[in-house]
Amino acid sequence: MAEAIWPRGGWGRAFQYVQHRLRRLPGTPEQIARGVFAGTFTIFTPFFGLHFVVAALLAKVMRGSILAALLSTFLGNPLTYVPIAIISIQTGHFLLGTSPRGEVDESIFAKFGGAAGDLWHNIIAMFTPAQAHWGDLRIFYNDVFFPWMVGGVVPGLICALTCYYLSVSVIRAYQKRRASRLRAKMEKLSRQAEAERG
Known part of the structure; x- marks a missing residue:
């Protein structure tokens, strides 16, 4: 590690x-x-x-x-990934005319964690009666992934x-x-x- x-x-x-x-x-x-x-x-x-x-x-x-x-x-x-992520996400939000929820550099790890939690929960939900959750994945896509893809x-x-x-x-x-x-x-x-x- x-x-x-x-x-x-x-x-x-x-x-x-x-x-x-x-x-x-x-x-x-x-x-x-x-x-x-x-x-x-x-x-x-x-x-x-x-x-x-x-x-x-x-x-x-x-x-x-x-x-x-x-x-x-x-x-x-x-x-290098942290500065790359921050620059790309902020550029993406600027180009898209959007703004992230909270400061990009402070919330990016929380959004990654929330998306990973939703993903894990949804995998388990396929085999149990639990309901799938998409809220954190949606926030991650809108605030991190899509702006990063455009802004990068x-x-x-x-x-x-x-x-x-x-x-x-x-x-x-x-x-x-x-x-x-x-x-x-x-x-x-x-x-x-x-x-x-x-």
């Missing part, structure tokens, strides 16, 4: 690992960057538990690297486009440097082989 919130090497090391893996992926810088775009955009959606699926589908549609999309979803973590598009696009352009330049520079190192190594091996033959 603790490692889910704070990895053993810290989030900086986890970010460096993902960055290292992204640079070594096969494909053109543009393909990899389109995958990064898909994964980054996905973390601004409220489809928890489906982020890998959504990122992979989006990358496939965009003809980007699916592996890059999956790796990029790790930008979403327990430290704007910050998601901004963040995804930023990551796309940064990724293209970084990956292109890395691939060129790697190719030149491989060429130099091959030339050195070729010279050694010629010297041994001579």
Whole structure:
């Protein structure tokens, strides 16, 4: 549980690992960057538990690297999801012309809890004579899920486009440097082989 919130090497090391893996992926810088775009955009959606699926589908549609999309979803973590949720929900309410019940940052956890409680109660109600309750699920949909889905598009696009352009330049520079190192190594091996033959 603790490692889910704070990895053993810290989030900086986890970010460096993902960055290292992204640079070594096969494909053109543009393909990899389109995958990064898909994964980054996905973390601004409220489809928890489906982020890998959504990122992979989006990358496939965009003809980007699916592996890059999956790796990029790790930008979403327990430290970033709270600000992402607050920004997305407030943007969604602004775009929809609605307002949430209570302060977004204070009530979001209560609304998640209420929706989970209703969901659990309704599952049990299918097998017992108990009545299903939809009130907290309706509040969650109106105040959290739908505004998040609508409002996540704007910050998601901004963040995804930023990551796309940064990724293209970084990956292109890395691939060129790697190719030149491989060429130099091959030339050195070729010279050694010629010297041994001579």
